[in-house]
Amino acid sequence: MTQPTVLLLTPMLPVTRAALDDRFDLVALADAEDKEARLAKVADRVRAIAMFADGRVDGALMNRLPKLEIVSVFGVGYDGVDAAEAARRGILVTNTPDVLTDEVADTAMALTIMTVRRLGAAERYLRAGQWTAKGPFPLTPGSLVGATMGILGLGRIGRAVAARASAFGLKIAYHGRSRQDVPYAYYDSPAALAEASDILMIATPGGAETRHLVDADVLKALGSRGYLVNIGRGSTVDETALAAALEAGTIAGAGLDVFAEEPQVPEALLGRDDVVLLPHVASASLPTRTAMGQLMVDNLSAWFESGRVLTPVPETPRP
Missing domain, CATH: 3.40.50.720 (NAD(P)-binding Rossmann-like Domain)
Structure with missing residues (x-):
């Protein structure tokens, strides 16, 4: 069975990236020297985005990803995602509350x-x-x-x-x-x-x-x-x-x-x-950041396995 393609939009903890790589067809945009070329190559098969809270997902990016179903954010804050636009398109957005x-x-x-x-x-x-x-x-x-x-x-x-x-x-x-x-x-x-x-x-x-x-x-x-x-x-x-x-x-x-x-x-x-x-370190311990990464991965896994997610944000539909 073909693994769903997940676009990794930002750098991620090694343990979290390894979990993503194990479960999905992971395309790490952050690693690419020519990000535009890599995005163009995979855009028509990307079904999910995984990103740290400082990433940006707007309507223009959604337009380039016709099969996008879900944006899974590492962090409680998700203001980098146009959640209202995602909701309009039926795209889910999840975050990682509680664990931090x-x-x-x-x-x-x-x-x-x-x-x-x-x-x-x-x-x-x-x-x-x-x-x-x-x-x-x-x-x-x-x-x-x-x-x-x-x-x-x-x-x-x-x-x-x-x-x-x-x-x-x-x-x-x-x-x-x-x-x-x-x-x-x-x-x-x-x-x-x-x-x-x-x-x-x-x-x-x-x-x-x-x-x-x-x-x-x-x-x-x-x-x-x-x-x-x-x-x-x-x-x-x-x-x-x-x-x-x-x-x-x-x-x-x-x-x-x-x-x-x-x-x-x-x-x-x-x-x-x-x-x-302080340099934005409120949640920056290894145990907490590992738990946040795992919840981000679990949201993606739950979606592709059952069509449901664990922690949807309020703006987007909850299956």
């Missing part, structure tokens, strides 16, 4: 502590010999004790962050598209949530609906004692407004694991001790 929730929530709390207590700057102070030369590291203006964390986006990851933050003794508030049956205070706008929060945690998906959801007005509402932490999507924050708010002292600091144009990070953020910057 705990890892990302753990990183969110670590990033929060690093940001509020300026632990990155403290480590650099020690390594530079400043402890012995200048004495103790300056007292940090912020603390988690008695603080309120406002969570922007109370989905799977947002709820997991809330559980951890509650265990730390933080009060929890949230904003989302709708009120949920949870024991946390609800605010009807990002600005209202920011005004009520000491720490504003972003856990929203990306895409046009959330682009620059955190803008200058929201940062002003967060205030000079407030901290912004983003483990969602870089596009949610107006980075120009953020840099200006930090420079002016409008907010106290920021912790960012994601950026609008990765791997590019705004130059205005790089030299600041009131900002903690």
